[in-house]
Amino acid sequence: MAELTFLAALQLALREELARDPRVFLMGEDVQCGVFGVTNGLVDEFGPARIRNTPIAEAAMTGVGLGAAIAGARPIVEIEFSTMTYIAMDMIVNQAAKTRYMTAGQATAPMVIRTAICMGFNAGPQHADTPHALFAHSAGLHVAVPGSPRSARGLLKTAIRSDDPVVFFEHLSLGATKEEVPEEEELIPFGQALVRRPGDDVTVVAFGGALPPVLEAAERLAAEGVSIEIIDPQTIVPFDWDAVFASVRRTGRLVAVDDALPTCSMASEICATVAGECFESLKAAPVKVTRPDVPIPFSVPLEQHVLLSADKVVAAVARATGRSALATV
């Protein structure tokens, strides 16, 4: 076991997989430099052919990744910021996601699209979206949103070995978080939730960048005698519904937390599905916690106002245990 940061854990996964399989290569803008501290130094080990700087052309570069995947390589395409996946949207949801389906399995698209979520750094409205719901909505993609260093390393390795396209979100707000990561190889299967904290009173589902405020809220709630169970699905497609249902059937209460926009969010999906499947077990209305329905503004008090916080999670848990109205806090 070594204690690694989230960013170092991601780099470890890349290094291990690049070393293991010569078909794996990494491409993206300035990956040789490693803007966020994930890919830096890899070019010295694996050379510029496999750690490939690209022009600024997200659509074509994702298409190039897809074509390389179809032709037998294992590309990892880095799209610098999550908002730039929009430029490559056709390539992701209308091309890569449908390759296997449309060819009835003749062709597959074993590629990973890694992208950074940059909230809480005053990067302004055009650099800070959390578009994971867009990819979860579009059939044919796996969507991973690791919430800790060990998850990051184990999920990224699984993503690279997957024969299906994976969209992989890296929350920069978790960048310096530390966790013990096993020395030996660890592949974390997709669709397998982690109980980040066991509890009895309320099931709280949260993933990725939403975990730190939820974990903080759990401490504060515990001090007040409320015990929440934190379930981290790790991947939102596939989703470990069984884990969530089992917990809700025990606690009878659900808070779904998603640090994204509210409408058609994963928080909505979780509330809807639990309301459908665990209706009889629910003692109170499911509560959804998301950001308010605006982009991420720049200035410090503005950005802080819209970001998730332990306060908002505490309030939601209070509502789930008390009165039964859903609101995006």
Add this chain to the structure above:
Amino acid sequence: MAELTFLAALQLALREELARDPRVFLMGEDVQCGVFGVTNGLVDEFGPARIRNTPIAEAAMTGVGLGAAIAGARPIVEIEFSTMTYIAMDMIVNQAAKTRYMTAGQATAPMVIRTAICMGFNAGPQHADTPHALFAHSAGLHVAVPGSPRSARGLLKTAIRSDDPVVFFEHLSLGATKEEVPEEEELIPFGQALVRRPGDDVTVVAFGGALPPVLEAAERLAAEGVSIEIIDPQTIVPFDWDAVFASVRRTGRLVAVDDALPTCSMASEICATVAGECFESLKAAPVKVTRPDVPIPFSVPLEQHVLLSADKVVAAVARATGRSALATV
């Protein structure tokens, strides 16, 4: 009153607004021709400067529309098929949607993005998506999904006069549907639901291309003594929650129908929000009806298998009145 088809009603709205306001213009691939029967002939009335054929470049053309809107024009950008909005995704969700917010109101983006949904015509997997949830998720856009000729005309006129960007979906499956449309001008406000059919037993929310199977199901259910209330929100952003809540509080049962993919769909959003707000009123689990989680396949039996149908709606209503498990039928 004149009876018009859905396509003719759309054309009427365009003609009226082009005649009313010289700042309004239409641009898109082959709009002078009018591939789906909406824009054909308009060039004879309004000339090629205002009915403007464009190169095949959805990203830039949407950007051009946005810039024209900021500069004081009222562009209507036609994106031929809904899947081609992916190519323009950055321009829609990261540019147009954020223009007003980012400039603190200095600039606005009064533009309409019209796009056709082409399901049920064996157009194959790359031409037939229903991506309205993607735009509903992204803050800053209005999203209209008319379900009948009168709605189409009245909503499109409102969209063109809106000072905010509107994504406007035109279901080709409704193309030949007929309805009485008032001779006089009619602007249908956004965020105002229509009760398409009153009823007492189950609230069924449905919009756009989902309406025909739901209306058919209503007839069949009525014959069996089950009375459903069909609520058509007309626009999904803004959404008329009050209308849905009021109906559910009366019926105690909800079926949310969305002819889209299941995860993070509007059907999920509706189930989640109703479960949150009307928990005490619900007599049974909310039921979600969507397409299965795959693209639209080509061959007739395959496409028919995944499309919505009255059968599937009937089964969902049965579930809502009987047992309490949610499933995407």
Add this chain to the structure above:
Amino acid sequence: MLETYRKMVLINQFEQAMIRLFQDGRVPGFTHSCQGQEAVPVGVCTALQSTDRIGATHRGHGHILAKGANPRPMMAEILGKVDGYCRGMSGELHIVDSAVGVVGANGIVGAGIPIIAGAALADLLEGNGRVSVTFFGDGATSEGTFAETMNIAANWKLPMIFVCENNHYAEYSAAKDTVAGEIWRRSEAYGIPGVLVDGQVVGDVYEAAATAVERARSGAGPTLIEASTYRWHGHVYGEDALIGTYRYREAAEVKQMRAERDPIKLHREVCLGAGIGADELDGIDKAVRAEVDDAVEFALASPLPAPEQALEYLFA
């Protein structure tokens, strides 16, 4: 030369049969005929090896047949049958035969261009000597993917060829109204050689392609070939049902092109001029007709897929 002739006739006959089936109401959806353009895919693919790769467009039957696909599963796919190349999942827009090097067939204009570049990159990384060809229309040159991919391919000296089939129309718009300047000159500024060829003359297409293949295989990088061509039929077959009385090209233009610039007729003359007997060519026509008839029979006899197949193949 005879094989070139045979392939062109095959594409033409195949599509004639498809159109008859379409008229009989047996083809679901739309059909995009490439009749009139047969010389371009055949000329290009004749310069390729079987392990080389291509990417087809929405007007792709010619590309796929020229690369060596089997008419039987092709026709079955067009009819949405279970013995189709894609088991009816995709239809005529997206026929893929991975075994003969078809990387993809794209319904999204311009989207195939970077995807083929990616195949070329994988081959370059593997050092297997393969060459990839991306076909696209005049209309596709307006999409950003075309320019983006030229820049990438030039930077990385990808072993690929950009083949623009300029049939002078994109749907119902003339290229002269929507495509600025000359297409073959677009690559120059990226340091990629660009050539313009008569796309109705299969020999000319072949020559240009052979030079480009040689260049790509030797590691010198990509080439852009613009082949000037023409389509006999509408954007989709039977387009009048969609566009009514709207006209984007003159009937006389079509008539003249068909009379004077039919690539198959032109190539037949060349063959005859080279001393090949008319009998021999007629024999090819006949054999092809039999092959196509067989494909039609096969496709008609093939069952429709089971409805539940719609839920398969999404994930590995």
Add this chain to the structure above:
Amino acid sequence: MLETYRKMVLINQFEQAMIRLFQDGRVPGFTHSCQGQEAVPVGVCTALQSTDRIGATHRGHGHILAKGANPRPMMAEILGKVDGYCRGMSGELHIVDSAVGVVGANGIVGAGIPIIAGAALADLLEGNGRVSVTFFGDGATSEGTFAETMNIAANWKLPMIFVCENNHYAEYSAAKDTVAGEIWRRSEAYGIPGVLVDGQVVGDVYEAAATAVERARSGAGPTLIEASTYRWHGHVYGEDALIGTYRYREAAEVKQMRAERDPIKLHREVCLGAGIGADELDGIDKAVRAEVDDAVEFALASPLPAPEQALEYLFA
């Protein structure tokens, strides 16, 4: 000539002040300095009228100041204050002053290009004689929007100018490794004239811009200007904190450029050579310093926006 000098000094002084504030920890997020590139926006905007329009990039302080924006609300925006142009909603990447013709300032590389073309289209439709300028970097030429927009602008003869600020680096990559060929030649194939100018010589930039403005205003269509320039600072100020020991350009290169190719120094020489006294220029320097000090004071004194303002301005 003096006004040109003043604007360049203003941009430079403004950014020096911004960097001091950044070092003091008063600037949230990142700052993209355009020091070293002052001659390009100033040369271009000097050729424009006040009603003409521009679109700025992520490295946009120079664009906006050159077009006539007020340093006070600019600096306030950079600090995220309520008196900023965008009331703190956007920050330094996206400063907009609609009143002086700034259509937008884009954080997404290449995205501003078609947006400015749209403004040009609106003006063309209105027949108001305005001209629009889109600024973008060398890196942005790799985005499809650049090519797409050239095609559109050429077809429609839009009254616009494409100004590429080629500072030879995009983030931490050299243009020679990612941008194939020569940028100014990219427009030729679309029938758009392309010119290369020394972006460190404000007079040269002005001349090229004036010719292009004249052309655009007369209805003859767009021009592409590539201005070769250089940035003194990192991609973002203090980039070493992000990229550690990685080096994408030589310190010696930066040093030499600063010594020999400083556009303000070069222009000062020109002014002196034209007989303007050093005193007069020093007076401008001093006045600008006072103006910038005032802007800093204003910005520091301005309050932060109320947190709830985050929920405003989304819809009209």
